[in-house]
Amino acid sequence: MQAAPHNSAPDPDGTSEPASQGAPIDPALATLRRLEQEFARILDTSAESSAAADNPVSDGASETTAGEPIFVTRPFLPPFDEVEPLLRRIWQTRVLTNGGPYHRELEGRLRDHLGVPQVALCNNATTALIVGLRSLGLSGEVITTPYSFVATSHALLWSGLTPVFVDVDPRTLNLDPARIEDAITPRTSAILPVHCYGHPCDVEAIDAIARRHRLKVIYDAAHAFGVRRKGRSVLNYGDLSVLSFHATKVFNTFEGGAIICADPARKDQIDKLKNFGHDGETSVVDVGLNGKMSEMNAALGLVQLNYVDAAHARRQAIDAAYREGLRQVRGVRCLEDSGEDTANYAYFPILLGPDYPISRDALNEALKRDGIHPRRYFYPLISEYPMYRTLPSARREHLPVAAAAAESVLCLPIYPDLDEAIVARIIRRIANP
Ligand SMILES: Cc1ncc(COP(=O)(O)O)c(C=O)c1O
Numbered sequence: 001m002q003a004a005p006h007n008s009a010p011d012p013d014g015t016s017e018p019a020s021q022g023a024p025i026d027p028a029l030a031t032l033r034r035l036e037q038e039f040a041r042i043l044d045t046s047a048e049s050s051a052a053a054d055n056p057v058s059d060g061a062s063e064t065t066a067g068e069p070i071f072v073t074r075p076f077l078p079p080f081d082e083v084e085p086l087l088r089r090i091w092q093t094r095v096l097t098n099g100g101p102y103h104r105e106l107e108g109r110l111r112d113h114l115g116v117p118q119v120a121l122c123n124n125a126t127t128a129l130i131v132g133l134r135s136l137g138l139s140g141e142v143i144t145t146p147y148s149f150v151a152t153s154h155a156l157l158w159s160g161l162t163p164v165f166v167d168v169d170p171r172t173l174n175l176d177p178a179r180i181e182d183a184i185t186p187r188t189s190a191i192l193p194v195h196c197y198g199h200p201c202d203v204e205a206i207d208a209i210a211r212r213h214r215l216k217v218i219y220d221a222a223h224a225f226g227v228r229r230k231g232r233s234v235l236n237y238g239d240l241s242v243l244s245f246h247a248t249k250v251f252n253t254f255e256g257g258a259i260i261c262a263d264p265a266r267k268d269q270i271d272k273l274k275n276f277g278h279d280g281e282t283s284v285v286d287v288g289l290n291g292k293m294s295e296m297n298a299a300l301g302l303v304q305l306n307y308v309d310a311a312h313a314r315r316q317a318i319d320a321a322y323r324e325g326l327r328q329v330r331g332v333r334c335l336e337d338s339g340e341d342t343a344n345y346a347y348f349p350i351l352l353g354p355d356y357p358i359s360r361d362a363l364n365e366a367l368k369r370d371g372i373h374p375r376r377y378f379y380p381l382i383s384e385y386p387m388y389r390t391l392p393s394a395r396r397e398h399l400p401v402a403a404a405a406a407e408s409v410l411c412l413p414i415y416p417d418l419d420e421a422i423v424a425r426i427i428r429r430i431a432n433p
Helices: 027-045 080-093 101-114 125-135 151-158 177-183 203-213 264-273 295-305 308-326 360-369 400-408 420-431
Strands: 118-122 141-144 162-165 188-192 216-220 240-244 257-261 332-334 348-352 409-412
Touching: 080 101, 080 295, 101 118, 101 257, 101 295, 118 125, 118 264, 125 151, 125 188, 125 216, 125 240, 125 257, 125 264, 141 151, 151 162, 151 188, 177 203, 188 203, 203 216, 257 264, 308 332, 308 348, 308 420, 348 400, 360 409, 360 420, 400 409
Parallel strands: 141 162, 141 188, 188 216, 216 240
Antiparallel strands: 118 257, 240 257, 332 348, 348 409
């Protein structure tokens, strides 16, 4: 199966090329093209101040002589005519949300596809994290990584929990298990690690620590769709795992997310929590919120799932091309996998060492001048944002590995329909900054 091109789709996330190739095929698509151009205009005038680092609304991109801007990612979309019948069905039935048939079907298909016991679909990973944390009945402090998208810690603050930042492992950039125990206090109730870039954490070590200290573990697995280690899904570790299906992720439902758990009773509790805490028409059993995925998003997910393997193969090829092309470039380190037997190639981070001729930021700017827009995921560290930096655990001297990574990382464009000629151009530019 071929990964379908999606050059006729609108670009709500601003991650795709604003103008598309080829002629519109009907008036609706012509309208979408006009909207694309409108988005492109907005993108051109907005500054790099788009601080939503992992939801790249804009990178201040402008078209260059080298062609249309290439963003760090471009949302994958299936052919519209495959989605249309499902949308028509929604229009006929008027079942728009509240755990409708597409919602139920997608939960089942994802269980099979991912190899996990329970899937609770949510409207995004941030609410899924908040719901998941609530379901575990946590209090006090939660140990987490500063090297992630800000939603990881924001979910803790929304839940009235205090993040305790622990440094990352220099090899994987995931939470370093060797440093976790020093951070445990009588107030610690859980660990919230992140499978950063989709590379699994040291799950055995983390789970052993959690067992020893009777802590819960909730993995932020926003990047880890489809990742397997030792023959099983990485989502099967810990008490819960949370996936993101945001537009920028390897499997997207425009916006969306899911909580993975083993226990059907936990899934039932989560289903109530994501529906305001309702347990039947007149009973409310907890302070829930509205975290439900709509039928529209679920329908889209069902069609996307048919393309996920083809998209994965394309990502794998691009990952291999970068690795081969950058192997000999002095001062450039490509992040290795961390023991997964199925990777998902969600991101392509490189780390620039002191022997690279120019700084990370200078390379970032040079690439942008060429119309290539990488991202400095994850810079700044979460611990450096105003609502976190006064925490004792946020002090830079406690987080030297994460701080160094944040200063040297650049995530290069990777998405299924990224042209290999562009990958070659990016490699050449990095080799000759
Ligand atoms: C590590 C991580 N956690 C959480 C989120 C939040 O996901 P969502 O946008 O689905 O709320 C993201 C990115 O979007 C992420 O990268």
